[in-house]
Amino acid sequence: MSDVTPLRNAVRNGSGLKRLGGTWGELLAEFLGTFVLISFGDGVVAMAVAALPGSGRAATSTTIFMAAGDWLLIAWGWALAVTLAVYVAGGVSGAHINPAVTVAFAVRRKFPWRKVGPYIAAQVVGAFAGAAMVYLLYHDAIDAYNKAVGTGRADPNGLASYSIFATFPAPYFNGNPTGPLVDQIVGTAFLVMFVVAIIDMRNTAVQANLGPFMIGLAVAAIGMSVGANAGYAINPARDFGPRLFAWLAGWGETALPGTVDGAFSWYFWIPIVGPVVGGVIGVLVYDWFIGDVLDAKARMLESTPPGRAGGETPPATAPEKTAQA
Numbered sequence: 001m002s003d004v005t006p007l008r009n010a011v012r013n014g015s016g017l018k019r020l021g022g023t024w025g026e027l028l029a030e031f032l033g034t035f036v037l038i039s040f041g042d043g044v045v046a047m048a049v050a051a052l053p054g055s056g057r058a059a060t061s062t063t064i065f066m067a068a069g070d071w072l073l074i075a076w077g078w079a080l081a082v083t084l085a086v087y088v089a090g091g092v093s094g095a096h097i098n099p100a101v102t103v104a105f106a107v108r109r110k111f112p113w114r115k116v117g118p119y120i121a122a123q124v125v126g127a128f129a130g131a132a133m134v135y136l137l138y139h140d141a142i143d144a145y146n147k148a149v150g151t152g153r154a155d156p157n158g159l160a161s162y163s164i165f166a167t168f169p170a171p172y173f174n175g176n177p178t179g180p181l182v183d184q185i186v187g188t189a190f191l192v193m194f195v196v197a198i199i200d201m202r203n204t205a206v207q208a209n210l211g212p213f214m215i216g217l218a219v220a221a222i223g224m225s226v227g228a229n230a231g232y233a234i235n236p237a238r239d240f241g242p243r244l245f246a247w248l249a250g251w252g253e254t255a256l257p258g259t260v261d262g263a264f265s266w267y268f269w270i271p272i273v274g275p276v277v278g279g280v281i282g283v284l285v286y287d288w289f290i291g292d293v294l295d296a297k298a299r300m301l302e303s304t305p306p307g308r309a310g311g312e313t314p315p316a317t318a319p320e321k322t323a324q325a
Contacts, residue, residue, distance in 0.1 A: 025093075026094075026115070027119065030119055031122045031129075033088050033097045034241075036088050036130070037126075037130065038126070038242060042165055043081075044074055044078065046141065049164055050161060051138060053145060054144040054145055072224070075224050079217060079220035083216030084212075086216075090212060098238070098275075099235070099236045100188050103116060109196070109283070120236075123237035124241045128241040131246070154252035156261065156262075162246055163231070165243065165245060165251075167231030168254075168264060177270055179229070181270050183229040183274070184233065184270060185278035188234040188282065189279070191218060192282030192283050200291070243255050255268075
């Protein structure tokens with residue numbers, strides 16, 4: 001009988017995960033990157049909505065979103081969540097961590113279509129797991145907040161604690177899906193445009209491995225500029241994974257199909273369709289206005305002889321002498 005136990009063998013040779021490469025390794029990276037994204041992104045919302053009021057660090061046990069500082073906390077929290085998630089997964093999968101980015105890259109960045117479905121599945125599962133982690137850490141604070149306001153999770157007033165996990169439209173849209181849909185298209189178009197600009201080495205690309213940080217700043221800018229309209233999901237996995245978890249955890253129709261009587265109904269598809277459409281628009285706009293111009297400039301430089309300005313006509317040469325001259 002061998003004295004090499006499975007544990008000892010694992011210590012000696014490493015886990016089987018070390019041998020994973022190719023698509024499987026990329027899917028693990030997308031899962032973990034999205035898990036980090038939601039753990040810290042939804043975590044900062046849980047901090048603002050339930051933990052700070054319940055811990056006695058706010059004016060009352062129900063005080064939330066009473067000033068711009070609350071929104072800044074969330075905007076910067078999500079920015080750092082994105083930054084750290086991209087640092088975690090970027091070296092393996094490119095850290096899409098967003099189905100809108102994956103689809104946009106398949107459309108214009110030669111990302112293989114056969115990987116689109118698996119990437120999206122890994123992102124949604126990672127987002128679901130991240131939401132479960134936030135719930136594990138904050139379910140006591142969530143229950144305390146709901147008790148303080150006198151509501152249950154599935155009640156209309158439970159929308160505040162539900163907002164920890166997924167998004168919903170502002171009341172001034174009066175339940176009309178058009179405004180939130182346009183908001184998600186525009187916000188994600190900007191996001192993907194910024195991402196491709198930041199990573200485009202032909203442009204003024206970010207150096208010294210600061211790309212993830214700049215992408216985080218882009219998310220912060222979007223959140224501060226248009227976030228209040230519909231919660232700036234700008235990522236189908238970021239919204240649907242936690243939304244599915246919230247539905248299972250007792251938020252009922254508020255989560256799925258995304259309905260609060262008298263406010264909005266069947267909202268769940270907005271943060272899915274809007275970001276996918278917006279992502280494609282964002283990459284197309286960047287390529288039409290910037291990418292194609294950069295390509296044209298590169299071709300002009302390649303066709304210009306050394307030491308001569310682009311477009312300059314070379315001087316005429318003297319006729320060759322004949323052999324009799």
